[in-house]
Amino acid sequence: MMLRPFSKSGSFYKGNLHGHSSNSDGKFSVSEVIDAYKKRGYDFTCISDHLWIDNRFCAETVTDASKYNTHNFIAINSAELHTRGKKYDKENLWHLVANGLSKDFKPSNDEENIQDLIKRAKGDGAFISIAHPEWYSLTFDEAIMLKDCHSVEIYNHASTVKCNRGSGIYIADFLLNENVKTLLTSTDDSHSLEEDAYGGWVFVKTKELNEKKILKSLIKGDYYSSTGVVIYEVKLEKRLLKLKFSSSNNIMVSGAGHTNISSHGYNLTNAELDLENFDSPFFRITISNQFGKYAWTNPYWFNELDLD
Ligand SMILES: [Zn+2]
Ligand SMILES: [Zn+2]
Known part of the structure; x- marks a missing residue:
C-alpha cells in the first residue's frame, strides 16, 4: 500500500513555514518577502x-499577508510565539512557530505559561x-513540556548557516521514543532574503491551494520535509518498504532507540528495504544526496497502518 502523503489525491505544494x-x-517588507518566495517557485509562504x-524585535499583531494572495500563491497568517520560562534563552523566551493564526490572536504576556499559550494557539x-x-x-525536560505541539523543526536553515545549530532530530526522536506522535518540519526561519532563505521547506499534498486545506494537511501530517531531495513514492508491501525519489546516495530508516536500516549507492532513484525485523513501533525515512541535501518523511506508526 502507498503511504501518506503519497497515497492522497491532489498535488504537492511547496511552502516555507x-x-x-x-x-x-x-x-x-512583507510584500518583498512574498515576491521573493513567489519568484523562487514556492506555492505558499x-x-x-x-x-x-x-x-x-517583536510585532504586536499577527502579520496579515492574505491581501497578497493570488490564484497560484498564498501567504498563511502565522507568528513566532513567545512567552517567558525557557532556560538558556538570553531573554528567557520560548519560541514556537504557529501557522494559520487568526489575525487578532493576541501576544502572550508574563502571566501566560507555555502550555496555556500552546492550548490557546x-x-x-x-x-x-x-x-x-x-x-x-532545548532540553529533554523542556521538550516534554511542549509535547502538545504538532511538530518539531528538524531543520532550521538560518540556524544551520549562521551557527551550525539547525537540527531538531534529537528532540523529535526523543519525543517519538516517549510515544509522542510528533510530526517533523523543515523551514527557513529567514530574516533576510540573502543567506538564510530557500534552504528548508515542506511539500504539502492537498487538493487545492488554500489556507484551510494546507493547514488541514499539515495537521494530519500529509506532507514531507526537504532541503532539496524529492520523494515520489513510499510503499509498504507486507513489511517491504519500496521508495522512489530524486537522485540520492543514502536511504535511511530510523526507529525507536538506535533501530535503523539503510541502503547506499550512487545516484539511486529507488530502493527497497525489508522492515521484517525492524524492532520499533514507528519508523521514519531520511534520504540524502551527494550534495548534502535531504528529504524526511513524517514518522509512520505500525499500529496505524493496515498491514496484512
Ligand atoms: Zn526563534
Ligand atoms: Zn524565527
Missing part, C-alpha cells in the same frame, strides 16, 4: 513575525511547531 519580515526583526510584548486552529531546538539548547 517560518520566516520574518520588517514587521519584526526581518530585513525586508508564512510570515511568522515574532509576536510578543517586547517591541525591540491550537484552539485558534493553528499548526504549532517547536522552533529550532538545537539553536537554543
Whole structure:
C-alpha cells in the first residue's frame, strides 16, 4: 500500500513555514518577502513575525499577508510565539512557530505559561511547531513540556548557516521514543532574503491551494520535509518498504532507540528495504544526496497502518 502523503489525491505544494519580515526583526517588507518566495517557485509562504510584548524585535499583531494572495500563491497568517520560562534563552523566551493564526490572536504576556499559550494557539486552529531546538539548547525536560505541539523543526536553515545549530532530530526522536506522535518540519526561519532563505521547506499534498486545506494537511501530517531531495513514492508491501525519489546516495530508516536500516549507492532513484525485523513501533525515512541535501518523511506508526 502507498503511504501518506503519497497515497492522497491532489498535488504537492511547496511552502516555507517560518520566516520574518520588517514587521519584526526581518530585513525586508512583507510584500518583498512574498515576491521573493513567489519568484523562487514556492506555492505558499508564512510570515511568522515574532509576536510578543517586547517591541525591540517583536510585532504586536499577527502579520496579515492574505491581501497578497493570488490564484497560484498564498501567504498563511502565522507568528513566532513567545512567552517567558525557557532556560538558556538570553531573554528567557520560548519560541514556537504557529501557522494559520487568526489575525487578532493576541501576544502572550508574563502571566501566560507555555502550555496555556500552546492550548490557546491550537484552539485558534493553528499548526504549532517547536522552533529550532538545537539553536537554543532545548532540553529533554523542556521538550516534554511542549509535547502538545504538532511538530518539531528538524531543520532550521538560518540556524544551520549562521551557527551550525539547525537540527531538531534529537528532540523529535526523543519525543517519538516517549510515544509522542510528533510530526517533523523543515523551514527557513529567514530574516533576510540573502543567506538564510530557500534552504528548508515542506511539500504539502492537498487538493487545492488554500489556507484551510494546507493547514488541514499539515495537521494530519500529509506532507514531507526537504532541503532539496524529492520523494515520489513510499510503499509498504507486507513489511517491504519500496521508495522512489530524486537522485540520492543514502536511504535511511530510523526507529525507536538506535533501530535503523539503510541502503547506499550512487545516484539511486529507488530502493527497497525489508522492515521484517525492524524492532520499533514507528519508523521514519531520511534520504540524502551527494550534495548534502535531504528529504524526511513524517514518522509512520505500525499500529496505524493496515498491514496484512
Ligand atoms: Zn526563534
Ligand atoms: Zn524565527
